[in-house]
Amino acid sequence: MPETVFWVILLLPLTAFVVAGWFALNPRLPRSVPEWDPAYPRSWKPIADLFCGPRLASTPLIIALFVAFLLSVWALIETIGVDGTPLGYAPHTLFTAGPLNVELGIRFDGLTAVMLVVVTGVSLLVQIYSTGYMDGDHGYRRYFMYMALFTTSMLGLVLADNLLMLFVFWELVGATSYFLIGFWFHKPSAAAAAKKAFLVTRLGDLGMLAALVLIWDSAGTLNIAEINAGAELLIINGMMIGQSVITLFGLGLIAGAIGKSAQFPLHIWLPDAMEGPTPVSALVHSATMVAAGVYLLARFFPVIDASTTASDVIAWIGAGTAFGAAILALVQTDIKRVLAYSTISQLAYMMFAIGVGGYAAAVFHLMTHAFFKALLFLGSGSVNHSTNTFDMRKMGGLRMMMPITFITFGIGTLSLAGIIPFSGFWSKDEILIEAWGQNKGVFVLGLLAAGLTAAYMVRAVYMTFLGKYRGGEEPEPDGHGGDPAHPHESPRSMTTPLIILAVLAVVTGFLTFGGEFQTWVYGALPHPHEGKFHWNTGIALGSLALALASGGAAWVFMHHRERVSQLGLGNIWPLPEARAFAERLFYLDELGENLLTRQVFYRGIARAAHEFDARIVDGVVNGVWRETLAASRLAPIVQNGWVQVGTMAIGIGGVVIWAAVVLF
């Protein structure tokens, strides 16, 4: 298929960005939809509404994404015919500087194909949802401008055929997420969260930058295909490279990936990033941006695979994060934060899958997770739309008032918890099977995390939808919330995406049976791999039983809360201490943000440097100046009109200069 198709996919949302940006920056355009002129038939209104007022910013993006989605699906179907192996497109030189040749190029293979469909599909649904969720917001146009640029960056990231181009879009994803997290910048917490997200992810990006520079210096290429093809044999681009280079390169990529995908210890930005509008969380913090880290490691899987050190590092970081984040999800009271920690935990599954060699399983979970986690986030946004709160302690009993949201959220929960036959069951199971074969320790942590997942999701569903309604929260004065006293189902623009995603959360898991999925993604690797998922009935049944048991336990615990608390089990040492420890997020935020950044760096190092600069560096300059001025007052002693003194000075000076010249 022609290369132009991919440039069109990339340029479509970029065009929508320009259009939305124009409308966002033009203050003369009306902020609301004008009154309907009764001279025209009323039935035209829904169509006409799409093209007036603030909708002028969102409709172009939705159309662009829809076309991009269709093109992506077509491209995916095309790759099935060629087994997912890369379609070779020659890169285009952007600029040169000596031996450096910076290129722009498209890499299209089975992995790219899957990512394109996921990104355009989820983004399309999120944008449709956003037209309802953001309706009436002052920043409606600005919002779609950022969303368009964000989607463009994400598409560029998955289409890039070299590491530098990938890095460019990687950073653009970070920058646009900065704007989206800080979208409501009037809230100091949002502005702080946006900055934190950017800085923490950029800390990881330093590793990626170092990896990029290192591989270019060692191998003289940044082309992904060339790096991957030679990683195992340690010959890239015709250059012999050391095993240590591959290991360091892999570790650098891992640093970038754990920043973007919010893995320990760089996970601290993601829960704060929930300050952004909820559809942003659905797109940016579940389905796409954080998935970029996993994509990066999947893209460079041959490199990670070629280094035992790198594989072990990411396997253990992933396993530890999967377990730790699941514990943190269990003690949150904010529904979005539950989902945020759940995202960290699920991304960690994909991470350790890559570490144990389960490349296709990781990508499979990436895809299923993208759909069901977007569904869950959008569901929480739907709940917030009517109750004005994310605090689950103020919700409850919403199942009757918001039936569509409840049912779809339930489907997402079952999928996330890994209940057969929902999609999460299949993909999570694949990962556990891969881990079982490689690393038992990682497997155990993953299995425990699976149990915790069911527990925290049942708890969240119970607090939100079951029991009695606890009143919600009053809307902000200039906000656009519903009436919290009478929660209602969300408008159709919001429920339709929920229903579509719910369907996807069920059916995408069945891709495991046909074997196509494995063929696509394995086709992206330079060497042929075994193209089948394994099946292990013991592990499947075991993890299913564990999920059911812990989910059931959580339900009992929530449903009979009074009676359970009378038993006093929760007060037995060390449970209260452990709970407090988890509620303080294991003190990791305080360690990173308060101790290291604020105390050690800002109040310590930076302050010392500043004092040094003002007192020593500048002080010396000012001191010399002052002393020179003082010395010049002594000048009259010499310039007193006595010719003899002047002559003598000239003579001495001459001797000194002569001596200097001779001695040199």
Place this chain on the structure above:
Amino acid sequence: MDPSFPVLSLLIFLPLGGALLIALLPGKHTPTHAFWQNTPGTVQQQARWIALGTSLAALIIALVMFIIFDRNADGFQFVDEFAWIDAQSLGFNIGYAFGVDGLSMPLVLLTGVLSVVAVLVSWKIDLRPKEYFVWLLVLETSVLGVFTALDLIFFFLFWELELIPMFLLISIWGSGNRNYSAMKFVLYTVFGSAFMLAGFLVLGSAADTFDIRELRGADLGAAILPAQAIFSFILIAFAIKLPVFPLHTWLPDAHTDAPTAVSVLLAGVLLKMGGYGILRLLFTLMPEVGADADLALAIIGAVSIVYGAIVTIRQTDLKRLIAYSSVSHMGFVLLGVSALGVTGMSGAALQLVTHGLITGMLFVMVGLIYDRTHTRQIGEMRGLIHYMPLLGAGLVFAGLAGLGLPALAGFVAEITIFLGAFGQHEAPVLVSMLGVLLAAGYILWALQRSIFGPRDEKWAGLTDSNHWTEFAAIGALTALIILLGVYPRLVMDLLEQGVTPIVEQIEAVAAMGGGGG
């Protein structure tokens, strides 16, 4: 174009001509018709229109030169020369010689762009406007002279000429502790210039010429000082100008107290004279010394990058913060130069151009905001963006460009420098990468505290950007930053063409004698 037409001289002295024209305007109290006006205009109006006209004309000439510049030819183009002082009997001659090559052409164009921007952001100057625009144009001539001079003596003359307008502009139209800052700037520069002049004289007397083209490759064995000493002397002047740690403390003072347009030119083009001088003079004339000094330069560069960024984080005055960030960003130039390869040096040269645009824009934005709020204290500006969305957006954009966001100009220069220098100096490059993180830190934190946050009623009466001069200045810089970020080839090809002979010379020296000086 007729090759003998002295287009370069016209470009250099056009602003000076405009300055003379303004100086000849009648006094402040006699409003008169200027020849293009139907109604009497004030001196302010006449002065600024002449200034805009001349700087625009200079920009157009520079742009035409840029377009017709031969991208395949070696050496200097548009050369204007004649013997100025020919005293062979006394053993020296000084030639009037100007020309541009791939290295200086983009910098000349940058000077043209930023001079127009400087006039635009000075539109509302009402304190002694006549003199103000005179000195602004004289400044442009002196900078253009430095970038195009092919004779050391003319290089030095224009280098020194720039001090006069700078001193007056800062000490008369500045703010804060302006007399101290102006004096510090001048004394610091003159201190360096003294060493530079000594170095030039030794070079010239040893080779019997001050012409850069003839000095290249000349035998310096007859010099009364060793080449290392000459190199160090001249380096002092350039290191002060750039500036690098620990010779940088004049910069924050001068920047903070200078008027907006002067800050723009100071950061945008004056600092570039230092980086340009290092490439054009030090590495062209004494490649063997430069090749030996590479590690020292890399370390100084890395220290400047990280130290400058750390000190930047503590700043509370927005303008001072940007000034300190320049110390950090100029460290990249040294790092790139120290690579001794085409990639690193092209990156360093590109950094000169991109930093000029980006920091120029940052100063424009801060200046326009200061015009309205009369404060630059970061802590006092909260919530400004609610009242000035356009100025706020401009500041955010320039800030993102400053922290090296890809697809904007600064990133291309930084990544090219990293890629070019890593093979030569691994540790300094890795340390310098911290600067990228710290830059994100100081910029985003400053944005968070200054313009974001809840609405503050004390800014309720302020207007957003509303004048065509402001739109023009912001729009032009924004467009150029994006253009160079997306399609760096526009200037990268030229810069590569400019630094290639320098690198070839270094490699030739290294091949000849193992690099020993």
